[in-house]
Amino acid sequence: MPLPHLDRPFDYLVPETLDADARPGVRVKVRFAGQLVDGWLLERVDESDHPKLAYLEKVVSPVPVLSPEVARLARAVADRYAGSLADVLRLAVPPRHARAEKSVTAADVPAEAAGPVPEAGAAPTVAPTAAARADGAARADGGTRADGADPLPATGVPIDPRGWRDYPAGPALLRALADGRTPRAVWSALPGEDWADRYADAVAATVAGGRGAVVVVADGRDLDRLDAALTAVLGPDRHACLAAAAGPARRYRAFLAARRGEVPVVIGTRAAMFAPVERLGLVAVWDDGDDLHAEPRAPYPHARDVLLTRARLTGAAALVGGYARTAEAQLLVETGWAREVVADRATVRARMPAMAPTGDDPQLARDPGAASARLPSLAWTTARDALRADLPVLVQVPRRGYLPSVACADCRAPARCPHCAGPLGLPSAQGTPACRWCGRVAAAYACPECGGRRLRASVTGARRTAEELGRAFPGVPVRTSGREEVLATVPGGAGLVIATPGAEPVAEGGYGAVLLLDSWALLTRADLRAGEEALRRWLAGAALARPGAAGGRVVVVADGALAPVQALLRWDAAWFAARELAERRELGFPPAVRMASVTGAADAVADLLAGARLPDDAEILGPVPADEGRERMLVRVPRARAAALADALHAAAGQRSARKAADPVRLQVDPLSLF
Template identity: 55%
Template sequence: MDRPLPQLDRLFDYRIPEDLQGLVRPGCRVRVRFGRRKISGYVIGLKHTSDFDGKLLWLSELVSPQPVLTPEVARLARAVADRYAGTLTDVLRLAVPQRRKKVEDEEPGEARPVTAPAAVQWKRYIAGDAFLRALRAAKSPKAVWSALPGEDWPTRLAEAAATTAAAGRGAVLVVPDQADLDRLDAALGAVLGPDRHVTLSAQLGPTKRYRAFLRAARGEVRIVAGTRAAAFAPVAGLGLAAIWDDGDESHVDRHAPYPHAREILLTRAELADAACLVGGHARTPQAQLLVDADWAAEVTASRREIRSTAPRIVPVGDESDMARDPSGGTARLPTVAWEAAKAALDRELPVLVQVPRRGYVPAVSCQRCRARAVCPHCSGPLRLPGARRAPVCGWCGRAAEDFRCRECGSNRVRARVIGAERTAEELAQAFGATVVESTGERRLDVAPAGRSVVVATPGVEPPAPEGYGAVLLLDTWALLTRAELTASEEALRRWMHAVALARPDATAVVVADGGLPVVQALMRWDPGWHAARELAERAELGFPPVMKMAALTGPNGAPEKLAADLPPDLGAEAIGPIPVDEASERLLLRVRRRDGAALAAALAAANAARAAEKAEPVRIQIDPREIL
């Protein structure tokens, strides 16, 4: 029902009027009386008798006879709600799009046959061909796939989905964002042919999204690709649940109960006895845990195959590198990086330059004493929006025309961090080539061909038609020094996705110390080694995914009170609370991994009790991405 109150998170029985009998089916939308209101809900099941001792109310209205909630998705939604200490209503809001009556009135189409492709490129991977053979035989293999540099991963996913559909089963493919979905959509069309798959994403709009959803629910297509909400797509006879780049934060839903698409698909694969594929250039500790637990097999390439496809990766960042550099180590673009870019441009090949921040100069400090420059009005961080322009506050937006350092009184500032705009300006002067930017606000779909330089922020690097001749990873310290548990994991993921766009004969320069484990993993193109190392460190420190954690956020004192209501035998260790602002705080709870389900159940029960008492709400996040 559309009542997300935790204390009402259960099923309710209603009687079906005679005029609606035969029309009401499991999965259809209805309206019922609840208290003094009429609310919307879904029919979960039909039965002849009820266990309820009181008087049953009549079902008020059949909103639509079209079943939109399949039994499999209903079970999945319940499991996800339980795992994340949420309510079934909250999960169903993520799973089922809003109704569009005119779409339901459209005539359904017919399912078209799918032919299994040859998929010879999967043979480049150890266990890759075996994975496809298992899909072809309608089996349910589980795999963690480390893609090669330059891999056409949308086509590989399309081949796996087509192989599954040819065996008479369905497939759900989830990618981080719309740009990735557009590439996957094109690959599916090329491998499958027209009208054999649909895509689901918020950018489709309500009508197109609901039409695609109904095509899957009615069995017109067996393959659904989309962003995180597509993990709940009503595909009949699911045979493959796949996710690409599971470390991307876009896979975490911003709405309660904040589920991760990877965990939804893993749960769904278990419930439906389907195959599962977790793929990416990098590998998360969560994916490595699946391998270590023998739940999934590794699909990786041999060292020989990696050497033949990976570009030459050169680190420049330790003291000996800086001492040998003709610039004396003072230049932002080391000589090795400059020479690699120039060589690529001389060959009429594009160059990719990755910088961590957008804007011109997103952070400045005092020129004299190096203290952080802050706004005189609100103490927010100052930034430079352009050349020969006054600093502007990043919080209130006011220009600091008469800036004076609070420490020494100086009125001059220097760059602490250089953004994409300033980098593009510098490179245009250095190389005399066409320089374009690709950022979240202005994302390029494809890099310009020929002699050009693309300056991009992480995650929005456009592919080049024939690959980049050089890739430069600048200002790496901004990623490596982030105060987050996933700092090195995230840095490697972003670097690998950028380097994967290079040609095999290209040079990739990472401005970082080559002795760092994360740089070593990049140089050897060995994400599994780095993921195993990260997993071991987290096991030693007692952090996820080895341990289960929950973050409680609410008014001061409320998270602690909620934690105090948990059963003592659960053994939950409290960390904090940590102030969020003047009125709220955040408390972390940690338990053994095997007690994760018990922790979620206890938190859900305690939250329901608080809601029944009309106490102030506390936000619960299981396995929060941000811990430190």
């Protein structure tokens, strides 16, 4: 049950009529507190400690869709995030689709004994699986697997590392995967790197070693690229794509294909982080700093952390990659849990485009208006030169829309809705100011500060930028890529592409120029990860440019002395991640510490924290205002006390749910945003 005080297994009797179908991993119906509720059959045992038991009401489907490995992982994730097993299983196994299940019989799906799932707060016991023991035996005697699967390749099997040769440790990583070993790597991709091909190489090496893989990406565009790369390397029908956007039937068919062992590889968005894969040998995540990897539903797990937990429980290899590097990935390197895979500086310099900021002293001396201009002369001339050379130009704009934020043209006070105080915006050049919160139109807006009625842009969106650049470069085709329409590719000739971060299309042959505008909108956000996120977005855009030797240039409208800009100019994400992690250690912020957020009504938050047996070294910060009249408290402990913090908060939430406390409280361990 999802209620914290009922987060434990319950015993039921299996009637003789359901004996054949009631296997570990199947969906069932049971009576609980007089109501018929959904459940999972976790284990069959001969006896129970409880003298009086109710009977199992129904086996919904005889297909055991919950694998033992995923059941253990779900319990570990629930404990990690102070959540309930029921909530994690809701994320781990997609809803049943009867039509998609018709072609599957129970005999098609292995039903290994799951073993007891530890109760909430208990430390899970981890032992090698039968497959892992067979793998070890096979390696010891030279090749044949005890479970009858394809034999493992001999040590030193030739592997074609292709683009991994650009990284000194790259070929060794592939050999280790092919040999059945468990390397753990943090990979910093080079500019212009086809990351999907590199991940396909790593997956192919894992499959060659007789094991399976799970790869998680942030969105559908990345999934399509990885899907094409894997098809080219492994061939058709050798992997499954698992994404919530695929639709219920297609998603469930892909899930069943993986559960039946028909495919050794599953790729997908965060829905794939729990995918059941036989003989799991590799878990990988691309661009782990993207906020799409954070699950918005309780208990709010992050795909990177789920995959790393899975690697620890199963003994699988792990690969965390991206153009940028998060502080969490840097912590893996500095603690020795993972090795970094990076190129040498000579290779980086040869592959990167020419970089230039607009806010350094020499540039300001030549163009005094560069500090305040949205498109300084350096950016304008760089775009003009690329277009004259018949090369495409990418313009990255942090905001979508036309004028998503406006201000009084006379006194510069932010324009706010007279009804709800929300920000006003302009949908188009001929549009009427409207509230972005309540949607009310403010046609007769008058500034409450000075009475002025004229509005100016305080934040310029992608569509307005496209309009301005279209006038600046007449006759040049202008394309936009954002929420309304995301372009995958654009032709290689002269043209302007205005895109929001994450929606940048790939240009044939690479962009001649990349302009990174409105950097202040990223760097001045009230967010712990503002600098890290700005660098991540800049590197993703700059990676699409041609190398400097081929005419590729990147201009960032920012002060060159800022640390994120310095990291961009040198293409040194590892340096910035190490600096960021050191600062967070000094300030006591994640991932250097474990932090939990407790949000709700003031009395409810105080009630939960008063009933929690927090570790002695726990520090409580707050309260601070949250949304809708609620408040938030933060609880901080050293990383060594992380499990104790999660247990204490889960137990306190269980006490409140047991006495049916009226006001809900939201618990988030290591929330993505602290402010």
